[in-house]
Amino acid sequence: MAAQHPGGRGSPRVIAAPGRAALAPRLGRFAYFGFCAAVFFFLVAPILVIVPLSFNAEPYFTFTEGMLRLDPDAYSLRWYREIIANEAWTGSLVNSLVIGVSATVVATVLGTLAALGLASPAVPARRVITGILISPMVTPVIISAAGMFFFYSNLGLGQTHLGIILAHATLGVPFVVVTVTATLAAFDRNLTRAAASLGAGPWTAFRRVQLPLIAPGVISGAIFAFAVSFDEVVVVLFMGGIEQRTIPRQMWSGIREQISPAILAVATFLIVFAVLLLVVVAWLRRRTPR
Amino acid sequence: MAGNPARRARLRALALVAPLLIFVGVTFVAPLATMLMRSVHDPVVADALPETLALLEGWDGDGLPAEAVYETAARELERSNEERTIGQVAGRVNRVQGGLRSVFTSTARELRDARLDTGAAQDTWRGTMTAIDSAWADPAPWHALRTAGERFTSRHYLNAVDMERLPDGAIGRQPEERRIYLRLFGRTMLVSGAITVLCLLLGYPIAHLIARAPPGRADLLLVLVLVPFWTSLLVRTTSWIVLLQTQGVINDVLVAIGLVGDDGRLAMVYNMTGTLIAMTHVLLPFMVLPLYSVMRGIPPQYMSAAASLGATPLQAFLRVYLPQSLPGVGAGALLVFILSIGFYITPALVGGSDGQLISNMIAYHMQTSLNWGLAGALGGILLVGVLVLYMVYDRLVGVERMGLS
Numbered sequence: 001m002a003a004q005h006p007g008g009r010g011s012p013r014v015i016a017a018p019g020r021a022a023l024a025p026r027l028g029r030f031a032y033f034g035f036c037a038a039v040f041f042f043l044v045a046p047i048l049v050i051v052p053l054s055f056n057a058e059p060y061f062t063f064t065e066g067m068l069r070l071d072p073d074a075y076s077l078r079w080y081r082e083i084i085a086n087e088a089w090t091g092s093l094v095n096s097l098v099i100g101v102s103a104t105v106v107a108t109v110l111g112t113l114a115a116l117g118l119a120s121p122a123v124p125a126r127r128v129i130t131g132i133l134i135s136p137m138v139t140p141v142i143i144s145a146a147g148m149f150f151f152y153s154n155l156g157l158g159q160t161h162l163g164i165i166l167a168h169a170t171l172g173v174p175f176v177v178v179t180v181t182a183t184l185a186a187f188d189r190n191l192t193r194a195a196a197s198l199g200a201g202p203w204t205a206f207r208r209v210q211l212p213l214i215a216p217g218v219i220s221g222a223i224f225a226f227a228v229s230f231d232e233v234v235v236v237l238f239m240g241g242i243e244q245r246t247i248p249r250q251m252w253s254g255i256r257e258q259i260s261p262a263i264l265a266v267a268t269f270l271i272v273f274a275v276l277l278l279v280v281v282a283w284l285r286r287r288t289p290r
Numbered sequence: 291m292a293g294n295p296a297r298r299a300r301l302r303a304l305a306l307v308a309p310l311l312i313f314v315g316v317t318f319v320a321p322l323a324t325m326l327m328r329s330v331h332d333p334v335v336a337d338a339l340p341e342t343l344a345l346l347e348g349w350d351g352d353g354l355p356a357e358a359v360y361e362t363a364a365r366e367l368e369r370s371n372e373e374r375t376i377g378q379v380a381g382r383v384n385r386v387q388g389g390l391r392s393v394f395t396s397t398a399r400e401l402r403d404a405r406l407d408t409g410a411a412q413d414t415w416r417g418t419m420t421a422i423d424s425a426w427a428d429p430a431p432w433h434a435l436r437t438a439g440e441r442f443t444s445r446h447y448l449n450a451v452d453m454e455r456l457p458d459g460a461i462g463r464q465p466e467e468r469r470i471y472l473r474l475f476g477r478t479m480l481v482s483g484a485i486t487v488l489c490l491l492l493g494y495p496i497a498h499l500i501a502r503a504p505p506g507r508a509d510l511l512l513v514l515v516l517v518p519f520w521t522s523l524l525v526r527t528t529s530w531i532v533l534l535q536t537q538g539v540i541n542d543v544l545v546a547i548g549l550v551g552d553d554g555r556l557a558m559v560y561n562m563t564g565t566l567i568a569m570t571h572v573l574l575p576f577m578v579l580p581l582y583s584v585m586r587g588i589p590p591q592y593m594s595a596a597a598s599l600g601a602t603p604l605q606a607f608l609r610v611y612l613p614q615s616l617p618g619v620g621a622g623a624l625l626v627f628i629l630s631i632g633f634y635i636t637p638a639l640v641g642g643s644d645g646q647l648i649s650n651m652i653a654y655h656m657q658t659s660l661n662w663g664l665a666g667a668l669g670g671i672l673l674v675g676v677l678v679l680y681m682v683y684d685r686l687v688g689v690e691r692m693g694l695s
Contacts, residue, residue: 035495036499039493039496039574040511040514042492042574043515043574044518046529046530046571047518047526047529049533049539050529053532060537061532061537061538061539062532062542063542113307113310114310114311117302117305117306117307118303120303121299122296122300123300123307124300129307132314133310133311133314135318135319138628138680140632140634140673141634142632142653143325143672143673144321144322146652146653146665147323147325147669148317149656150321150324150325151324152321167317170318173314227520233523233524248522248523251524251525255528255639264532267529270521271521271522274522275517278517
């Protein structure tokens, strides 16, 4: 069915006065599409505008006249060279990856196990347990970070990679639980029973039958958890020292202290990365049984 | 035995859930609990001056305390100075009443000399302390000390709602110039409400458009919503700074087309305008996605049916479509509102001084003023507010269906 909306082509107007019937809906439709186009522009343009600006040959945050004339000399890779040569940025990338991957592994393993347990009809107090497991997602991050700051410092985990990994794993857990639970809801339990009747033990049935089928959900959850860690700045701000600087933390000081176009080069890299994640998740969703 | 298989299934389920439950308990629930504990429990002053505080309980609050109180206080202040806790003690007393920090630190420091230097010593401790700082001839430091000395205290929560305990023990409002938190809570709610309305106004039409588009085009349009959703929050905030600053792209365009003069460039960032624009952009996907998933379930035939029964498009929309889309409106609006009232990063970066929200004040007390008790109390109030809203959300849509797909 073609795009329809109030006043659209598909809705016959019974009451309208003849002669003006064509004009009003056409105007309405024009306004509607125009407004929607403007909103989509508002959503995407601020992100896209970063990309050309990151190739600016001058240290400005706006399009120079040369750039507008599409003069090749007005564009350069200098900001990209700068971030590659700058140890603060490369070091923060390593930190982000180490912390992100470790936190994702912890969150995914524990979260998947818990989702399997929660999917069992036998689990007691499901609502309460789910509530606790999801609470890191619903709590404003400033509150989580403040609480973690004291507690982890007392345990000697302040300003350590381990502390931030544990904190990020906790923040990622709800996303794994939610995603895997949703996948398990669509899982046909008769398949495990069939495997059992054919002689498979519970572990074999899980590994050979259930896990491959829920794998897209597990991977989606892992990607969510990684994205949470990769974009997290408040916990790192409170708990991390110089040694734990991640990319978002480095961007934070870049924005606060002296904003240099090098930040736009990093931002462009993160945009490409986000699009990649989005594509992978969309592809996985298509593979998830519904 | 009959109950056995059921029990085993239950144990197995629990064994699967237990590791994560323990993990979240240790890494998240316990930290939160200690922070909330800190907002009502503060032993520093009580530990440093225990006997003085015990004696002060017998003080009626009128006039000056007895000489015995001065004597004990002098001894304990001197000890606190030696143990280097006086700075923390003075800081806490100073929070109860401004201006007392130096009274406590200098008195504690000079008491030792006063004791040794018999020439300068007065015949009473009251005299000695008053000679060091005349503030001791006034009951004010004693009132402040008594309040700061409560081991379990409601003063941080009172402070967080602009109240205080008056010298006579009654609860009253803070002096005019110190009433900032209720206004900030109010502003946070107001800004969150405004952002929610903006997101709804912008999000409703495009959710409708996507829900009604043919599948291929709908996917494409959905990507336009999901790209910002997946893009780093810091990237999106950076781009708004780049766009909105006085030498930025938007001002350049406005100057180029002659809407504003070169000297009249608009201040759109580092103020409330910046917070509103950037947060609306950041949160818009959280409005569109729940709206879209509800709207997709509304059969298009209903609108045609309404039209064939004689409704104008507007009537059909208001009486048929809108009511059916309300669950999506509720879910999206609640989600955006909840996320707004706890937002920290964007206001901190683009808000300037007048675009700050309650989270920024919590960060300020955590990192700059180091008033952790007050930070805990403000956080506690915010947390309760958010949890109540989430319970409503859970009733309405279910927390496990939060804007993920």
